[in-house]
Amino acid sequence: MSKFLLKNVSLLGEAPTDVLIQDDLIAAIGADAAGKAANHDSAESVEIIDCAGLIAVPGLVDLHTHLREPGFEASETVLSGTRSAAAGGFTAVHAMANTSPVADTAGVVEQVWSLGLVAGFADVVPVGAVTVGLEGKQLAELAAMADSRAQVRVFSDDGKCVSDPLLMRRALEYVKAFDGVIAQHSQEPRLTEGAQMNEGIVSAELGLVGWPAVAEESIIARDVLLAEHVGSRLHVCHLSTAGSVEIVRWAKARGINVTAEVTPHHLLLTDELARSYDAVYKVNPPLRTQADVLALREALIDGTIDIIATDHAPHPDESKDCEWNAAAFGMLGLEIAASVAHDVLIASGKSTWQRFAEVLSHNPSKIGRLAQQGQAIAVGSIANLALIDPSQTRDAVSTESRSHNNPYLGLKVGGEVVHTIYRGYFTKRDGKVAAGGRNHAAPTDVNSAAKVSN
Amino acid sequence: MSSLKHLLSAADLSRDAAINLLDIAETMSSVNDREIKKLPTLRGKTVVNLFFEDSTRTRISFELAAKRLSADVINFSAKGSSVSKGESLKDTAQTLEAMGADGVVIRHPASGAAYTLAHSGWINGSIVNAGDGTHEHPTQALLDAFTIRRRLHGAASSGKDLAGVKVAVVGDVLHSRVARSNLLLLNTLGAEVHLVAPPTLLPANSSAWNAVIHFSLDEMLQTVKPDAVMMLRVQLERMNAAYFPSEREYARVWGFNADRLAMLRENALLMHPGPMNRGLEISAAAADSPNSTVLEQVANGVSVRMAVLFNLLSGERSIDNV
Numbered sequence: 068m069s070k071f072l073l074k075n076v077s078l079l080g081e082a083p084t085d086v087l088i089q090d091d092l093i094a095a096i097g098a099d100a101a102g103k104a105a106n107h108d109s110a111e112s113v114e115i116i117d118c119a120g121l122i123a124v125p126g127l128v129d130l131h132t133h134l135r136e137p138g139f140e141a142s143e144t145v146l147s148g149t150r151s152a153a154a155g156g157f158t159a160v161h162a163m164a165n166t167s168p169v170a171d172t173a174g175v176v177e178q179v180w181s182l183g184l185v186a187g188f189a190d191v192v193p194v195g196a197v198t199v200g201l202e203g204k205q206l207a208e209l210a211a212m213a214d215s216r217a218q219v220r221v222f223s224d225d226g227k228c229v230s231d232p233l234l235m236r237r238a239l240e241y242v243k244a245f246d247g248v249i250a251q252h253s254q255e256p257r258l259t260e261g262a263q264m265n266e267g268i269v270s271a272e273l274g275l276v277g278w279p280a281v282a283e284e285s286i287i288a289r290d291v292l293l294a295e296h297v298g299s300r301l302h303v304c305h306l307s308t309a310g311s312v313e314i315v316r317w318a319k320a321r322g323i324n325v326t327a328e329v330t331p332h333h334l335l336l337t338d339e340l341a342r343s344y345d346a347v348y349k350v351n352p353p354l355r356t357q358a359d360v361l362a363l364r365e366a367l368i369d370g371t372i373d374i375i376a377t378d379h380a381p382h383p384d385e386s387k388d389c390e391w392n393a394a395a396f397g398m399l400g401l402e403i404a405a406s407v408a409h410d411v412l413i414a415s416g417k418s419t420w421q422r423f424a425e426v427l428s429h430n431p432s433k434i435g436r437l438a439q440q441g442q443a444i445a446v447g448s449i450a451n452l453a454l455i456d457p458s459q460t461r462d463a464v465s466t467e468s469r470s471h472n473n474p475y476l477g478l479k480v481g482g483e484v485v486h487t488i489y490r491g492y493f494t495k496r497d498g499k500v501a502a503g504g505r506n507h508a509a510p511t512d513v514n515s516a517a518k519v520s521n
Numbered sequence: 522m523s524s525l526k527h528l529l530s531a532a533d534l535s536r537d538a539a540i541n542l543l544d545i546a547e548t549m550s551s552v553n554d555r556e557i558k559k560l561p562t563l564r565g566k567t568v569v570n571l572f573f574e575d576s577t578r579t580r581i582s583f584e585l586a587a588k589r590l591s592a593d594v595i596n597f598s599a600k601g602s603s604v605s606k607g608e609s610l611k612d613t614a615q616t617l618e619a620m621g622a623d624g625v626v627i628r629h630p631a632s633g634a635a636y637t638l639a640h641s642g643w644i645n646g647s648i649v650n651a652g653d654g655t656h657e658h659p660t661q662a663l664l665d666a667f668t669i670r671r672r673l674h675g676a677a678s679s680g681k682d683l684a685g686v687k688v689a690v691v692g693d694v695l696h697s698r699v700a701r702s703n704l705l706l707l708n709t710l711g712a713e714v715h716l717v718a719p720p721t722l723l724p725a726n727s728s729a730w731n732a733v734i735h736f737s738l739d740e741m742l743q744t745v746k747p748d749a750v751m752m753l754r755v756q757l758e759r760m761n762a763a764y765f766p767s768e769r770e771y772a773r774v775w776g777f778n779a780d781r782l783a784m785l786r787e788n789a790l791l792m793h794p795g796p797m798n799r800g801l802e803i804s805a806a807a808a809d810s811p812n813s814t815v816l817e818q819v820a821n822g823v824s825v826r827m828a829v830l831f832n833l834l835s836g837e838r839s840i841d842n843v
């Protein structure tokens with residue numbers, strides 16, 4: 068049995084208090100916590116961790132992670148990706164389906180799910196493909212994935228758009244049977260053939276084929292109307308334009324059951340960076356303009372956008388170390404998300420830690436129907452926490468991913484994640500990710516840990 | 522004014538640097554008129570023509586320019602299956618670096634490839650962009666400016682810019698590296714730039730471009746009365762991508778034919794970077810008219826490329842005693 072007392076920690080920016088964690092649960096908060104820690108049986112040790120100056124938020128939950136396993140282990144594995152997640156304060160990640168084989172059967176989603184269990188750094192929640200092989204032709208066996216041990220609720224062909232309107236309608240209808248949601252990568256394929264970057268002033272100058280905002284917005288407009296018509300849930304992945312914000316705002320006002328996500332990079336970076344022709348800035352959907360960035364930041368604050376999701380997309384060096392056209396789309400995100408949220412919500416003075424917890428924990432858990440994640444920091448809740456130091460700036464490095472396509476290198480960012488507690492286990496402590504995951508550390512170490520701390 | 526390390530974009534050239542290159546090209550042109558068309562300037566230097574895309578004309582022009590400066594020239598044609606993957610640009614560059622290339626003239630189907638090569642750290646030599654995707658082709662802009670300046674000023678060209686000269690660029694602006702480089706260089710030299718194209722073949726957002734946009738070639742010819750009209754080559758595959766309905770319609774509305782030739786000012790230049798699609802963007806009567814500068818452009822291309830290689834590789838900023 069492990070016990071930790073987090074001393075003088077601020078819960079979501081409130082006055083400092085103490086939190087007692089026992090095994091995988093929050094056992095006590097406030098004076099009660101200190102009391103229980105002091106009084107308990109001397110055979111058990113309580114480790115006291117000074118958390119003065121740190122903000123506790125519920126463990127972060129990513130609705131959009133590319134873990135690359137099975138199939139692309141040179142870029143990332145479930146283990147390396149969840150270590151990166153732990154480094155970023157995450158206690159759950161949704162693993163996107165574009166692996167090889169594609170996660171379009173119960174067998175593959177269960178494989179990914181069990182790899183997550185073995186790794187023990189975060190809950191790995193598989194996303195199922197909407198269509199067989201992501202090919203947009205035939206629905207995958209969605210109910211089989213929903214009923215599997217992985218209990219899939221989020222379905223997405225991410226990387227590709229379910230562009231066929233009939234197929235999209237059917238998918239939205241079908242997942243109502245098990246309270247699922249279709250997470251759409253909104254990209255009209257004909258309008259984006261050969262597209263390389265945002266279509267605008269910069270693409271005109273650079274001679275790179277444009278990816279117009281309308282290719283995203285037209286799909287979102289269609290999909291919210293389909294969701295309304297069939298009375299189902301739609302989730303919009305990585306919304307990137309000011310126009311998309313307007314459509315989602317309209318749809319929500321109309322009562323349509325739609326949620327939307329924004330990535331850290333679309334909240335911070337613009338298409339001006341493409342002038343370097345450095346493919347680390349190549350991503351899909353592309354970096355947009357400063358006006359779009361500002362609209363997305365406002366929408367995250369006002370609730371039009373529900374969550375930040377990373378779209379963490381590792382790629383090997385050779386996929387980026389080349390001319391722009393030949394490079395792969397995607398960038399790392401797990402280890403920057405908390406800092407970008409801190410920048411947009413807290414450092415700006417425009418929002419609160421409560422909102423921070425909503426966009427990075429409560430809301431993604433609700434969308435993914437994860438009962439054991441995104442819980443309030445309260446007695447009896449599962450001890451999933453991220454402890455953040457808002458006073459320090461740090462280099463925006465990525466330390467745990469197997470890949471290096473980090474567009475934030477060289478930036479100084481705030482909101483460092485100091486500790487990550489995943490089901491009562493420190494996956495990150497004092498800025499360092501644990502050597503081993505929760506599962507193989509826990510059963511064997513109970514006795515020895517008690518002896519050492521006595 | 523110092524010599525350039527690379528020539529990647531027409532935007533790399535200040536007004537003075539551009540005029541200096543055009544003036545050096547004038548001197549080179551006089552060499553090209555001599556019986557022995559050769560200078561010893563780049564003896565011992567190695568120039569690699571690295572072509573990832575077929576363009577016999579451009580390659581021959583650079584090859585001739587380098588040889589007339591006594592450089593050793595290697596033609597490296599990298600088109601084909603072995604270079605279909607992106608990393609090969611890096612591998613190829615490092616191979617050339619190991620061989621000791623002083624200058625690399627690169628033609629590549631990807632926009633930005635020359636920039637990437639110059640800024641990657643893969644190679645130390647000077648890079649000349651001989652056309653990168655739909656981005657730029659700066660030596661084409663230099664030879665076009667040289668051609669205009671010569672037609673307007675003749676033997677008195679040296680030292681002059683193109684202030685007040687009205688130049689119209691007509692055709693597939695969207696996909697044209699010639700148009701982008703010309704827009705930049707003509708602006709630098711003080712010319713007034715007009716772009717004429719069907720709306721589908723203009724960038725969706727050209728608001729940052731310092732040019733007047735026209736959809737009607739006839740209206741432009743009548744109202745602007747340009748000093749030079751530059752016709753762009755039309756790629757036939759554009760028709761299949763719905764940029765325009767048919768060759769016939771394109772030729773009728775945006776092609777340069779005998780009727781439009783009659784609308785030109787007497788001494789106006791009719792330019793084309795070649796190779797021409799006769800009967801599509803330009804009619805035979807127009808292409809072979811006295812206004813046409815097509816063959817002058819080819820000859821001037823060698824002089825201009827000699828000037829660029831001289832500037833980048835000789836370490837000297839101007840040319841005397843040749």
Ligand SMILES: [Zn+2]
Pocket residue numbers: 225226227252304305351352
């Ligand atoms: Zn996507």
